[in-house]
Amino acid sequence: MEVVFKVLYAIVVLAIACALIASVVSVCRSQVDLAETVRRWFKKASPLESVISVRDPNAIYQDGGVVGLVTGSVDQDDGVFVFRQLAETAGFQSKKPFEYGRERYRVLRIGSASGIKVIVTPTGSTSKNAVLEDVVCELVR
Numbered sequence: 001m002e003v004v005f006k007v008l009y010a011i012v013v014l015a016i017a018c019a020l021i022a023s024v025v026s027v028c029r030s031q032v033d034l035a036e037t038v039r040r041w042f043k044k045a046s047p048l049e050s051v052i053s054v055r056d057p058n059a060i061y062q063d064g065g066v067v068g069l070v071t072g073s074v075d076q077d078d079g080v081f082v083f084r085q086l087a088e089t090a091g092f093q094s095k096k097p098f099e100y101g102r103e104r105y106r107v108l109r110i111g112s113a114s115g116i117k118v119i120v121t122p123t124g125s126t127s128k129n130a131v132l133e134d135v136v137c138e139l140v141r
Helices: 002-030 034-042
Strands: 059-062 065-070 074-077 080-087 098-100 103-121 124-139
């Protein structure tokens, strides 16, 4: 009787092992790119610059994303900041604070807004989209 249990036990263990091997082979063939995986193991580590996120010094940010570019000067007078021109502001929400440099600002008023601004010079023309001019702001404390 003991021999029968040992044979049955060996058959069950063998069946489970075969099922596991078959499932691992199936996953490797259908979902895993083995050649690319091995290449990644031997690939050089990426440079530090591609790992560290650096902010654009001419961009304004809301919720961690770029929502505009500072294309004019920024003037300061008595705690009030005036951004002479902001471009590419289609995603900018004027009711929410924004970040520029290392500071957070709140919009007090916007002088003018235009969908597109074309600058024509003797050498050619350029255009800027979603342009805000004379944006008056204060620092958020």
